[in-house]
Every structure is written in C-alpha cells, then in structure tokens.
Amino acid sequence: MEERARRLAALRDELNAEEDRRLAPLAARHTQGLRRHPDQRPGHRQNYAQDADRILHSKAYSRYIDKTQVFSLIDNDHITHRVLHVQLVARIARTVGRFLRLNEDLIEAIALGHDIGHPPFGHEGERILGELCRQHGLPLFQHNLQGVQFLENFERKGRGWNLTLQTLDGILCHDGESHLPRLAPCRGKDFAALDDEIRRKEQEPLLPLRPLTLEGCVVRLADTIGYIGRDIEDAIELGLITRDELPADCTRLLGNSNGAMVYTLVSDLIDHNRHLRESDSPGGADDWLGFSPDIAAAMLHLKKFNYERIYHNPAFKPDFNRIRICYQVVFAHCLAQVENSMGQGQPGAPLLDNMTADYYRRHTPAAQARDYVAGMTDAFFLRQAAELGCEPPERRCLPR
Known part of the structure; x- marks a missing residue:
C-alpha cells in the first residue's frame, strides 16, 4: 500500500508540473491551494479536485435535490431545482475556464458549492430566515455566508471538510453584480482576510466582495448565465410569460431561447477575455474578466425584465x-x-x-x-x- 501511495503521489506531482505549462499565467495552481489545517494524508488527488469531491460527498450537497431554485410547490417535473442550476453553472463555468486556460477543478469546486447555503424555498426563504435571525440577535441570513458555514463548521458533525481557501472564497464571493464592465480578482487574501470579510459582510450585508481568483470570477458570471435564460424557459413552461414578450433589444443580441442565450453569453465571455490566456501580471491592467459592453447592457436589461415579470410576479408565488x-x-x-x-x-x-x-x-x-x-x-x-x-x-x- 505504501508503494502504491508513492506511485500515485508521483503521478500527482507530474500533473502539477504539467499544469504550469498548460494553464494561463494568472490561473490558480493546485500547489497554491491553502487549507486551514494541513491534510495529514494528502493522497494522490490534486487540491481543488479533492475539494470538489468533498463537496459532492457532503450531506448538504445531497439536499440540493429538493431545494427551490425559483418556482416553489409546482407540480411540473421539468421545472428547474437548485441541483440542476448548480450543475448547469459548473458546466458553463468549466467551458469558459477551459478556453481561458484557467483551473477547471477549482472552478468546479466553487460552482458545486456556491449555492449550498440556500435555505428552504430559495430567496424568499432566505428573506424570511433573515428576519428571524435578526429577531434572535444573529446577523442577517445570507446564503453565501451560510455556504461557508456549512462546509467549514457544520458538516461532519462540526469538523467541516477543510476545503482550500480558494474554494471557500469563491463560494463566499459568488454573489454580486455580474453585468459590470470588469470584475477583477482581489489578490493576496489569506484565511485571516477570509474571516474578516465574513465578519464585515455580517455587519454590512450590501458590502461588495470580489473573489480571490479568476476562477471565482468565472463562476460568479456563469451563475447568471446559468439562470437568466433557464428561468425564462421555466416561466414560459408555466404560462407566466410568452416568448414574444421578451425585450426585442435583448433577443436581438442574446437570442430568444435559453440555448441561444447560453451560447451567446459563453462565446462573448471567452472572446472578450482572450487576454487572460497570456496575461502574467497579478493585479495588473489585464487581470480582470467581463462581458463586452453591448452584451453586458443587454443582460442587465434582461435581468430587469426577469425581476419584473418573473421573480416579483405574484401569479407564481405560493402563499x-x-x-x-x-x-x-x-x-x-x-x-x-x-x-x-x-x-x-x-x-x-x-x-x-x-x-x-x-x-x-x-x-x-x-x-x-x-x-x-x-x-x-x-x-x-x-x-x-x-x-x-x-x-x-x-x-x-x-x-x-
């Protein structure tokens, strides 16, 4: 067994060496993964791949299967649940990461865990639980903070999964504006900085946070790609809106179906950020990610349409x-x-x-x-x- 472990560790080291040649200069390396407690038996898996495995095997991940995405208490098996949204985000983000030569394992780990802190009944449940938390002397409930809480302090009888800083940070910082011209990573964080951001976010729920890595930035943008068109398809399926009602200036640029929207947004994100394949200055002028201006504006308009016609539509809300x-x-x-x-x-x-x-x-x-x-x-x-x-x-x- 010891000899096998040595052989597998050697293969892991080969993968890490190949990574330096394959990934973009600003991409996260597995060897940079920081854990709050060094693993006693590191094994053959690379750092972020191990994070993804741990999240997949968590009990909190299993409970995605019956968590609301947008529509609650609807008898229609084709309507998106949280587990499908998470899988879509992971797939979209990995595709973008592959073309930009970023770390797909870190992207997958962040994407799989990004919504793990959601309570029952989605964002409406989050608001209600937030009221109860405030009434009982707790900070306002925020699902991104709760995701870190579950994975660090609640899973495995309170021992947590000992995930890397990079994965936990991506989960913490996944929530925020995605239509801005540029989203630049906030380099140089450590666990003390992560803990400080959590404390500050508890005190100031509207405090903007930026991910530590470009991989975290990719997941944040992929989150919007994963839901914006899919929610429209669900709303059409349920008869809340028709395809003809979609804003013409949005459909002209993005398409009028979820498939077309995903393809357009992913293509734009890859093409508009080709500079990341070769950029090598952390925190420099090219250390950012974003959609092209026209696409970002169309996406913002479409999000406003979704809020007005879908998310705030009383017709679909249960009591x-x-x-x-x-x-x-x-x-x-x-x-x-x-x-x-x-x-x-x-x-x-x-x-x-x-x-x-x-x-x-x-x-x-x-x-x-x-x-x-x-x-x-x-x-x-x-x-x-x-x-x-x-x-x-x-x-x-x-x-x-």
Missing part, C-alpha cells in the same frame, strides 16, 4: 404568508429544543446530537437553530411544519 408562519413555528421549535438540551446537559440533542464540543461552544442556541433550519429541504421543512400544527400551502399546477 408566502403561510410559509412565513411555518418558518416562525419551525424555528421556534428548533430553538426551544436546543435550549432544553443545553439545560439538561445534553447539548444538541436530539436535533444536533454528536456535534463537536467546539461547535456547541462557538454557536449560540439561535445559531444552532439557524443552521438546522437552513439545512432542511423544502419537503422536510413542510413535514416539520405540518407536524407542529401549521397548514403549509399545497403543491399546485399553474394554468397554461
């Missing part, structure tokens, strides 16, 4: 007043259970049993309740609410 009541009841129940278990000298039982002592020490009862509720799938959340006497909204079919 979120009832969802809010469910959140209040479920959160209060979880908080009471945590507080009772602490009073009986059995911290966490039965909700968060067998977590590390460090987790209990560092997290108030309200924070433990937040972590538990945020990790629920939509279906599990509704079952819990029903068992506690709530009347959750029912699944429905929208008229075509």
Whole structure:
C-alpha cells in the first residue's frame, strides 16, 4: 500500500508540473491551494479536485435535490431545482475556464458549492430566515455566508471538510453584480482576510466582495448565465410569460431561447477575455474578466425584465404568508429544543446530537437553530411544519 501511495503521489506531482505549462499565467495552481489545517494524508488527488469531491460527498450537497431554485410547490417535473442550476453553472463555468486556460477543478469546486447555503424555498426563504435571525440577535441570513458555514463548521458533525481557501472564497464571493464592465480578482487574501470579510459582510450585508481568483470570477458570471435564460424557459413552461414578450433589444443580441442565450453569453465571455490566456501580471491592467459592453447592457436589461415579470410576479408565488408562519413555528421549535438540551446537559440533542464540543461552544442556541433550519429541504421543512400544527400551502399546477 505504501508503494502504491508513492506511485500515485508521483503521478500527482507530474500533473502539477504539467499544469504550469498548460494553464494561463494568472490561473490558480493546485500547489497554491491553502487549507486551514494541513491534510495529514494528502493522497494522490490534486487540491481543488479533492475539494470538489468533498463537496459532492457532503450531506448538504445531497439536499440540493429538493431545494427551490425559483418556482416553489409546482407540480411540473421539468421545472428547474437548485441541483440542476448548480450543475448547469459548473458546466458553463468549466467551458469558459477551459478556453481561458484557467483551473477547471477549482472552478468546479466553487460552482458545486456556491449555492449550498440556500435555505428552504430559495430567496424568499432566505428573506424570511433573515428576519428571524435578526429577531434572535444573529446577523442577517445570507446564503453565501451560510455556504461557508456549512462546509467549514457544520458538516461532519462540526469538523467541516477543510476545503482550500480558494474554494471557500469563491463560494463566499459568488454573489454580486455580474453585468459590470470588469470584475477583477482581489489578490493576496489569506484565511485571516477570509474571516474578516465574513465578519464585515455580517455587519454590512450590501458590502461588495470580489473573489480571490479568476476562477471565482468565472463562476460568479456563469451563475447568471446559468439562470437568466433557464428561468425564462421555466416561466414560459408555466404560462407566466410568452416568448414574444421578451425585450426585442435583448433577443436581438442574446437570442430568444435559453440555448441561444447560453451560447451567446459563453462565446462573448471567452472572446472578450482572450487576454487572460497570456496575461502574467497579478493585479495588473489585464487581470480582470467581463462581458463586452453591448452584451453586458443587454443582460442587465434582461435581468430587469426577469425581476419584473418573473421573480416579483405574484401569479407564481405560493402563499408566502403561510410559509412565513411555518418558518416562525419551525424555528421556534428548533430553538426551544436546543435550549432544553443545553439545560439538561445534553447539548444538541436530539436535533444536533454528536456535534463537536467546539461547535456547541462557538454557536449560540439561535445559531444552532439557524443552521438546522437552513439545512432542511423544502419537503422536510413542510413535514416539520405540518407536524407542529401549521397548514403549509399545497403543491399546485399553474394554468397554461
């Protein structure tokens, strides 16, 4: 076994050496991956590939399967769920990264984990849980912060997955404007800087953050590519809008279907950032990523259309007043259970049993309740609410 490990480690080192010849000068190298705690048994996998594997095997990733993307409680199996969105973003981002000679393993790890902190019922659930957090003395709930929280402090009974700084930073910084002319990475971060950004973001939710790596920048832009046209297709499928209603100036440049939009946006992102294949000055004039001006303007216009006609359209929303009541009841129940278990000298039982002592020490009862509720799938959340006497909204079919 030891001889096999040595042979595999030698192959890993060969891959790392080939990487220096293959990747763009400003791309992230596996050998640059920093972990908060050095792995005792590094094995044959390269750093960011190991991150992607760990995220895929996490329980939080498994729960993507029943998390709302945009449309909740809809009886239509073709409507996008969070797990499909994450896969689309990973695929889109890897394609862009390959053409720009960036690190595809880091891109994949960030993309797979970027939405792992979303609570039940998507952004509406995030707003409701944010209200409850504020009422109980916690910072406003933000899914990007919660994603880092899950992967660093909650998974594996509180031990976390010990992911690299570069992956955690990409997850933290994936949320933000994607139509700006240029998104430049914020080079030179370490774990102290990551922790400081988390603290500052808790205090100032609107604080803009920039990823440490170009790979993180790619995922941030691919996130928009992954949802903007797909949400339109879902809305058309549900009869909320028609294709003829799409803004003409947007469809002229981007196309009028999700497939055309993805192709146009990916092609533009690759072509407009060809300079990254050879640029070699970190923080220099060419260390940035962005869409061409016309495409960026069209995408911004289309996002505004989506917000007005889809995301804020009351026709597709379930009764979120009832969802809010469910959140209040479920959160209060979880908080009471945590507080009772602490009073009986059995911290966490039965909700968060067998977590590390460090987790209990560092997290108030309200924070433990937040972590538990945020990790629920939509279906599990509704079952819990029903068992506690709530009347959750029912699944429905929208008229075509």
